[in-house]
Every structure is written in structure tokens, then in C-alpha cells.
Amino acid sequence: MKKLLITSIILMIFILYYTTDCHAFPHGYKRKTENIHALVRHEMTAWEYPGEEGEPVSIPSFTPIIVTEEGGSWYEIEYTTKKSSGVVWITREDFFWGCLRYDGRPKQIIADGTYHLKKKYSDSFRNVPLSYPGKDLSCTFRFLSDNRFLIGLASADRYLSAPDPKDDQIKWRSENQAGVFHIIKKHKGYLIMEENSRKYLSCDGSIYQFADQGTVFSLTREGKAVTDDSLRDFVQFDGEWAKRHYGSGKKRDSEHGNFCTSGCGILAVVNAVYSTTGHYISPFVLADYAVKKYYRIEGSGTDSGFFKAAAVKFGGSYGFTYRGTGESLEQLKDRLLAGQTAITYIPGHYVTIVDYNPDTKRFLLLDPHYLPRRKTCAFGDWVSQKTLESGDLFAQTFYYYKACD
DSSP states (O other): OHHHHHHHHHHHHHHHHHHSSOSSSOBSSOOOSSSEEEEEOSOEEEEEETTTEEEEEEEOTTEEEEEEEEETTEEEEEEEOSSOEEEEEEEHHHHHHHEEEEOOSOOOSBOSEEEEEEEEEEGGGTTOOOSSOOOOEEEEEEEEETTEEEEEETTTTEEEOOOBTTBOBOOEEOGGGOOOEEEEEETTEEEEEETTTOOEEEEETTEEEEESSOEEEEEEESSOSOSTTTOOOOOTTOTTTTTBBSSSSSOOBOSSSBHHHHOHHHHHHHHHHHHHHSBOOOHHHHHHHHHHTTOEETTTEEOTHHHHHHHHHHHHHHTEEEEEEEOOHHHHHHHHHTTOEEEEEETTEEEEEEEEETTTTEEEEEOSSOOTTTTOOTTOEEEETTGGGSGGGOOOEEEEEEEOO
């Protein structure tokens, strides 16, 4: 009886610990989706109805789920696998023992914020540099859904409208008259296309207009993407890639050697680039390059030499450069305040440190795979210097990225 009581107390502590929005440290940001997104870490049994009623359903490991309703000690979840999908119920206990929560928002090609648009070349003259500098345009980008953005004028509360059928000149109007735009990755820059007309933003000298073929722009962010509106922690157990094999360069499913178990170095780069420049780079793109250049260490993870190699290969396309290594926390503070970010090696794992608050004297850490012993979460953690000087978050080496000027 005493043993059962102790077990029950331990279980309650565990559940209370994991049901809080903060595991051990102040959150970097709050969950912004209505429902909870998670990954089933190990195969579990679900039921047609709560209370173990109806037909039992086996949910395979590495299955992404969405918690749509809470009913006492039961969670209603939606799941999809290659063989089946449905809405079933699992116990609250099973969820917190066997599932990993993550940020389930759609991926944004660029983070919300202000960017300076500078033309790289006109798409009709691909790879031919323009012979005039033109005039930069400073705009705010706000994500709607499915790569759909509102584009505002940074200097005024006005928004880019859809092109007029009789006039291709751009016009800035109120928000309720704004157009909706798609951002398209193109070589080392981006095309901006209006959704309905499918016309592109184009720049001829200092004149901006809409055209059938657009100008490829570089988008240089004004400040790091570490505000509450832009901060994001991309994790290894995101259902989009958790089960994908990291080792052959192919996007096939695997129970072992996948992103969930081996991809911390890759996701640390994703987080570093996104936080530094606001640009999202696919983990698949990075992993394929790591495999091709032999930075993938089978059974271990990613060689640290990949961090510089990734900047050399992708820095021009995503606006970042490699700024060397360091071991000093004082240097880390200075570099973070100067706009840099750091991929950091801790015992057996890579994380990213993206900001420092001199008032609270805490560092903003993004862990691509939280574990109980690290006491981190999937939404960023503000940790103290003391935390980084010992234990499971002991920061040993820093690999720095900086946004291109």
C-alpha cells in the first residue's frame, strides 16, 4: 500500500510538471495554436470513446497528433498515418508519458517583421546584375496562412494593395484594402506575387510596379527574429520530419537514425538562421548537404564542422555568415547583444542561444529536443548563466552566426 501511494505521488508530480506551460524556466513565448500539437514517441493504445469504451486503436510511434478536446482524465486527439486516420481518445497519463509537444503552427518562409527589400536581378534577366542601385523599400510582413502575407509600408500604417487592372503602379492603402501576397524562394532571393492576379512586384530603377515577371529581392531583416511575434523553436520531433531518415539523403521513414533521434545539429542550424535573419531553411535541405559532405556521423549526429560549411553553402541565399567559435559566456553576451546568435554544444546535444536580457541576466535558449533532465520545453527558455555553467545545459562551445550586412 505504501509503495502504491509513493508511486501515485510520483506520477502526480510528473503530470503536474509536464502539464504546466513552463517546465523549469520562464518561457520564451507562449503556444499560439488553439489546439495542442504533439508527437507520439512510443506506440500507444487509443480508444473510440473515453473510458476505454469502443474499439481500441494502436497509434504507431512517431505519429503526429492534435489534441482537440480535454475531458477530465481523457484527451480527444486527431491522428493521421499512412494507413489510417481518425479521432480517438487517450488518457491524460498516456499523453504526458508518451507524447512530445511542439509548436504546430504552419512554417513561414520568413518570420513576421520588418525587412528591407533590395533587388538582386530581374527574373527575365536571370543572374545578370542590375546596372543601377535603385531604391530600397522597407516593408513589414505579416503571415496569414499557407505562405500568404500582408505587406505593409514600414514608415506608415498603409498596406500594399492588389494591382489595378488598368494600372500596374503599386498603391498603398488601408488594411481592409490590402492585397495578399505569396513569397517565393528564387535562387538567392525572393519573388513576391499577388495572389489573385498572379502578378509580381517589380522594380525598374527606383520605380516599383507589378509585372508578369518579377524582380528577385533580397529581404534583409531589421533586427533578429526573437520578439514574441516572431520567435519560434523548431524541434526534432515535429511531425513533418521526426520519422524521416537522416543518413541517406532520402526522405524515407525510419524508426532509427531519424531527425527525432539524431537531428539536433540540423535543427540547431534551422533555429539559428531563423532567429538571426528571419529566413526559414528546410531541415531536409540542410540534412541532404550534411550527408553529401560527410558531416553526418552515423549513430551520433552531426559533426560540428557542418556549422561553418552550412554558412558557406547557404549563407548567401538566407542572409547569414559564420563568425567563428568561442567558449566564453562574457563573449556570448556581447555577441548576442550585437545581433549574433550561437549554436551551442551541451553534453551530448546541440541547442541554440539567440538572445540575452541584461536586466534579468538570462539567455534565451532554443532546445530542439527537450528532455526531463534538461528541464527545457518546446517554446524557448530563459536560462541563467549559472544554468549554463554546469549540469545538463553546461555550454561548452559556441558557434556564431551573424546576419549579412
